Amino acid sequence: MFWREAQHYTVALRVLTCRVAYIPAMGFLRIVGLIAIALLLVGVVYGIARLASGWETTREQQLSLDPFYAPPDPIPNELGTVIRAEPMSITVEGGSAQRILYVSERPNGDRAVSGAMIFIPDSPAPPEGRPVVAWEHGTLGMGDACVPSRSSDPTADMYTFIGPMMEQGWVVVATDYVGLGTPGPNQYLIAQSEVRDVVNAVRAARFMPEASASDRYATFGHSQGGHASIWTGHLGPEYAPELTLVGVAAAAPALNLSEIASAQWDTAVGWVIGSALIESWPTYYPDLPVDEVLTDAGRDASQRLAAECIKQSGLEALAREKFGQQIFAFDPLENLVWQDSMLAQTPPVMPADMPVFMAQGTADEVVLPWPNSMIQQQWCEGGSTIEVLWMGGVTHQEAAHVSGPAAVVWIADRFADRPAGRSCDVAPPVAPVNPASAASS
Numbered sequence: 062m063f064w065r066e067a068q069h070y071t072v073a074l075r076v077l078t079c080r081v082a083y084i085p086a087m088g089f090l091r092i093v094g095l096i097a098i099a100l101l102l103v104g105v106v107y108g109i110a111r112l113a114s115g116w117e118t119t120r121e122q123q124l125s126l127d128p129f130y131a132p133p134d135p136i137p138n139e140l141g142t143v144i145r146a147e148p149m150s151i152t153v154e155g156g157s158a159q160r161i162l163y164v165s166e167r168p169n170g171d172r173a174v175s176g177a178m179i180f181i182p183d184s185p186a187p188p189e190g191r192p193v194v195a196w197e198h199g200t201l202g203m204g205d206a207c208v209p210s211r212s213s214d215p216t217a218d219m220y221t222f223i224g225p226m227m228e229q230g231w232v233v234v235a236t237d238y239v240g241l242g243t244p245g246p247n248q249y250l251i252a253q254s255e256v257r258d259v260v261n262a263v264r265a266a267r268f269m270p271e272a273s274a275s276d277r278y279a280t281f282g283h284s285q286g287g288h289a290s291i292w293t294g295h296l297g298p299e300y301a302p303e304l305t306l307v308g309v310a311a312a313a314p315a316l317n318l319s320e321i322a323s324a325q326w327d328t329a330v331g332w333v334i335g336s337a338l339i340e341s342w343p344t345y346y347p348d349l350p351v352d353e354v355l356t357d358a359g360r361d362a363s364q365r366l367a368a369e370c371i372k373q374s375g376l377e378a379l380a381r382e383k384f385g386q387q388i389f390a391f392d393p394l395e396n397l398v399w400q401d402s403m404l405a406q407t408p409p410v411m412p413a414d415m416p417v418f419m420a421q422g423t424a425d426e427v428v429l430p431w432p433n434s435m436i437q438q439q440w441c442e443g444g445s446t447i448e449v450l451w452m453g454g455v456t457h458q459e460a461a462h463v464s465g466p467a468a469v470v471w472i473a474d475r476f477a478d479r480p481a482g483r484s485c486d487v488a489p490p491v492a493p494v495n496p497a498s499a500a501s502s
Contacts, residue, residue: 122213123205130162130211130243136172137164141264144174151215155227156182160210163265165239168253168345173244176210176237177262181272182227190275192307192476193266194226195259195293196235197286199313199461200249202370203337208242209235218283222465229473232274236262238289240341249341250315252406255289256296263304277305279472283461284428287314287419291408294415308416308475310468313425313460317432319394319403324495326389330427332378335359335388336366346402354396359388410443416481417447418471420464422455423491434493441485449484451491 129145137144142164149158158180165175182191198218201207209215216223219235226233236258240247248254259280266274280297282290294309315321325331340363343349352360358381366374381387393399411417417440421433430451440447448471455463475481 132174141261143268154224165258165261173239175239176242178210178235180233186273191232193232193274193278195280197282197289199284199286204368207370208237211242221462225469232272234262234266246344249337251345252292256293260301281310283312287311310418312420312464313428318407320432326392327387329378329382332388336363339363340367354393356390358386411445413444420450422452422460424454425457427457430491434489434491438493446481448482
């Protein structure tokens with residue numbers, strides 16, 4: 062398709078060139094205009110050709126990876142079983158990387174497979190084994206090429222902390238989540254699914270003799286991954302009593318889902334996040350009404366947008382917002398089933414014996430800062446051991462990069478059994494209230 066479009070532009074370019082060359086009586090300004098159009102078309106042709114070439118290369122890469130991610134029949138029953146592992150050709154300072162396919166499960170207990178990356182330090186393991194950090198990535202899109210272990214830049218979200226974690230001597234395991242890069246569905250922002258994938262990735266690390274992984278682990282996630290990380294603090298200890306979870310860390314975590322949804326449903330963010338919810342949540346909430354909360358444009362585009370990687374879907378979402386299009390016909394929280402589902406996937410106050418580190422940028426336009434300010438207030442009042450790092454001027458995309466080194470220090474203290482601090486005596490720089498509500502009151 063793209064090569065045909067490029068050919069059409071080439072024909073048009075030739076026509077314009079001929080007109081410039083063979084109409085000597087044409088006015089100077091008109092000739093200059095045609096030359097400008099010709100140069101523009103050259104750029105379009107070049108851009109389309111590069112785009113088509115890049116997409117073809119990506120398609121070939123993904124086809125070559127498909128056999129690795131294919132689940133066996135039957136899937137092994139033991140959770141965390143490593144089905145396949147192979148080295149990754151990426152440079153990791155102080156360690157090495159492998160992609161793995163491991164056994165996880167769906168919330169109903171059905172076995173499923175997930176891809177992951179595992180990073181193992183070069184330094185010798187201590188006698189008690191290496192501590193494990195489970196990294197959870199944020200929203201990247203549901204297409205195979207979007208998945209970290211299958212992407213062309215697997216550590217794009219990890220570059221400020223993966224080296225320091227190798228230096229600390231920790232094994233780092235990074236799940237893709239079931240249904241991303243492996244047979245679906247993916248249950249996006251469903252805690253009961255995310256936590257299983259996170260914990261079973263830790264179990265997978267312990268299955269690998271070369272990792273020498275201990276039974277102690279911490280979690281760190283960004284955005285959607287922050288949701289998974291924090292929920293692991295609630296559900297992980299009961300789900301895997303043989304493991305010891307020492308603390309949970311999150312950068313710009315999507316926690317206060319109802320407040321976020323009500324603020325973002327009619328924005329570009331609503332298109333990106335909403336399309337993923339529309340495609341995945343009915344697999345967990347079968348009674349969730351979908352058609353009635355969508356616009357016609359939303360019904361037409363949600364499935365395709367959900368399957369695109371975040372850069373592509375984000376650009377389209379911005380364009381649709383610019384032209385006044387919305388994915389939702391109204392705030393989905395006006396529907397009681399959606400409201401109850403959002404509340405059910407918002408984590409409650411964390412118990413005091415599970416330390417929490419949360420980092421939030423004040424310039425975040427995706428996971429807005431004030432809903433997480435509300436979380437800080439509620440959790441402090443509820444007695445949580447929560448330490449919050451507020452990052453002035455930091456955007457959503459920068460949150461994990463900027464907070465990564467601080468998260469490493471915080472996790473190191475948890476592995477060393479040092480007392481965890483609380484940020485509850487310092488007021489957050491962002492008021493714990495919806496600015497729109499405050500302005501209207």
